[in-house]
Amino acid sequence: MSDLFEKIISLSKRRGFIFQSSEIYGGLAATYDYGPLGVELKRNVTAIWWQDMVYRNENVVGLDSAIMMHPKVWEASGHVDAFNDPLIDDKTSNVRYRADQLIEGYIERLRKKKKGEKADVIYQRLIAALNDEDMPGALYRIIHDEEIKSPDSGTFNWTEVRQFNLMFTTYLGPLGDSDSKIYLRPETAQGIFVNFHNVRESARKQIPFGIAQIGKAFRNEIVARQFVFRTREFEQMEMQYFVKPGQQMEAFERWRETRMNWHVNNGVRASKLRWHEHVKLAHYADAAFDIEYEFPIGWQEIEGIHSRTDFDLQAHMKHSGKKLEYFDPQTQERYIPYVVETSAGVDRTVLTLLCEAYREEEVNGEQRNLLKFHPKLAPIKAAVFPLVKKDGMLEVAHRIKNDLQALFNTAYDEKGAIGRRYRRMDEVGTPFCVTVDGETLEDGTVTVRERDSMAQERIAQDRVAGYIADKITAWTNDEL
Numbered sequence: 001m002s003d004l005f006e007k008i009i010s011l012s013k014r015r016g017f018i019f020q021s022s023e024i025y026g027g028l029a030a031t032y033d034y035g036p037l038g039v040e041l042k043r044n045v046t047a048i049w050w051q052d053m054v055y056r057n058e059n060v061v062g063l064d065s066a067i068m069m070h071p072k073v074w075e076a077s078g079h080v081d082a083f084n085d086p087l088i089d090d091k092t093s094n095v096r097y098r099a100d101q102l103i104e105g106y107i108e109r110l111r112k113k114k115k116g117e118k119a120d121v122i123y124q125r126l127i128a129a130l131n132d133e134d135m136p137g138a139l140y141r142i143i144h145d146e147e148i149k150s151p152d153s154g155t156f157n158w159t160e161v162r163q164f165n166l167m168f169t170t171y172l173g174p175l176g177d178s179d180s181k182i183y184l185r186p187e188t189a190q191g192i193f194v195n196f197h198n199v200r201e202s203a204r205k206q207i208p209f210g211i212a213q214i215g216k217a218f219r220n221e222i223v224a225r226q227f228v229f230r231t232r233e234f235e236q237m238e239m240q241y242f243v244k245p246g247q248q249m250e251a252f253e254r255w256r257e258t259r260m261n262w263h264v265n266n267g268v269r270a271s272k273l274r275w276h277e278h279v280k281l282a283h284y285a286d287a288a289f290d291i292e293y294e295f296p297i298g299w300q301e302i303e304g305i306h307s308r309t310d311f312d313l314q315a316h317m318k319h320s321g322k323k324l325e326y327f328d329p330q331t332q333e334r335y336i337p338y339v340v341e342t343s344a345g346v347d348r349t350v351l352t353l354l355c356e357a358y359r360e361e362e363v364n365g366e367q368r369n370l371l372k373f374h375p376k377l378a379p380i381k382a383a384v385f386p387l388v389k390k391d392g393m394l395e396v397a398h399r400i401k402n403d404l405q406a407l408f409n410t411a412y413d414e415k416g417a418i419g420r421r422y423r424r425m426d427e428v429g430t431p432f433c434v435t436v437d438g439e440t441l442e443d444g445t446v447t448v449r450e451r452d453s454m455a456q457e458r459i460a461q462d463r464v465a466g467y468i469a470d471k472i473t474a475w476t477n478d479e480l
């Protein structure tokens with residue numbers, strides 16, 4: 001793992017952003033807890049997403065559907081069948097392959113190299129392996145014997161082959177028999193599809209309109225070793241936009257632009273973001289792009305924008321027997337809407353912001369660590385310090401702190417030298433520090449110090465809230 005990534009993980013723990021889950025018991029793999037500052041950052045991310053996706057779009061409404069759903073939902077969506085593949089993971093690149101396809105690719109390459117005889121032998125072995133009682137083991141032996149390398153990284157560094165369904169199962173009620181088996185949702189999207197009619201009718205929406213939802217999703221990931229990038233329990237921010245068939249590409253392009261801008265508006269440098277087009281489309285999609293961020297571990301997906309056609313609504317119609325058509329009152333047409341989806345991970349967005357904000361600078365020969373968050377996302381917006389613990393400064397500082405806290409999350413710190421207090425706040429990304437000193441008691445002014453420039457300004461204490469609010473609105477990333 002890169003040094004930078006290690007530093008970010010260590011800072012996250014030390015300052016209370018993210019902890020390993022159940023750490024005192026040795027931790028639970030690929031599961032994390034958000035500490036006092038992490039939960040603030042995460043809540044800011046979801047609040048801004050909700051603001052931008054729901055409140056700022058007249059035709060998008062919200063939903064909060066249950067994590068547990070009728071098991072037929074996952075038969076309809078394809079999740080029960082589609083994940084039952086023999087999977088193998090490249091431990092170098094963390095790319096997952098279907099073991100049988102990996103071998104097929106190898107056979108193809110042998111044929112291209114005019115090694116037809118060998119290709120035939122391997123092909124026969126593949127057929128036998130697919131019919132073997134221990135199919136995963138038999139496939140693995142071929143990969144191992146032939147030293148088939150990963151197409152992605154070129155290395156021979158595989159996990160075992162495992163037949164794997166990514167969905168977590170549990171049982172409803174006390175019996176624990178197969179009839180009561182249900183799944184923890186692997187995506188929030190299906191909760192939106194099955195509520196399509198309920199929402200459209202109750203919110204009196206006409207197409208085009210969208211349904212947005214933020215919630216937990218669960219995937220029993222095989223390779224999950226990259227901090228909160230890939231976890232088994234995570235949170236998604238998804239929006240399904242229902243359009244008339246034929247109009248999906250226009251919506252797709254518009255949402256692509258909107259979603260890329262959203263990340264840039266959160267202070268992420270555009271040079272660190274890029275599009276990745278899916279070469280192999282999922283069974284339900286007619287176009288799909290991912291937004292990728294350049295993490296210290298390389299370029300990785302943070303959000304997917306997918307044109308999902310009418311696959312999901314059709315499938316739910318078939319499996320539930322309920323009509324999920326739309327009647328267009330203007331054109332008097334009946335149709336099954338097409339869907340454009342925007343699907344972002346909360347945890348990956350938080351990780352993006354931490355990686356993007358992390359800076360080490362040298363100031364007067366000393367290292368200064370800072371998290372250069374956009375102030376609107378910073379877990380603490382302002383910190384109030386009395387310069388010394390006497391002459392009534394504590395009372396004034398407490399009063400300012402309480403006033404500011406009513407507007408945004410504000411910290412108070414009276415311990416240690418003022419320079420150290422500034423550094424502690426820089427390290428967690430607090431954009432403004434307000435210091436109460438001797439002059440405050442004489443003329444009612446305080447100093448406000450900015451995190452990025454470290455510039456200090458004296459202003460009247462009753463202007464502090466407005467001053468900070470204006471600065472938050474006006475903030476731009478000067479490195480963009």
Ligand code: ATP
Pocket residue numbers: 187219221228229230231232233234235236301302303304343344345346347348
């Ligand atoms: P990947 O290829 O990285 O496994 P995916 O293509 O399966 O991701 P989607 O199904 O498109 O991901 O899910 C949408 C978003 O949900 C992703 O862009 C990501 O931000 C988030 N996400 C998916 N799986 C995980 C996970 N295991 N941990 C954290 N976030 C995840």
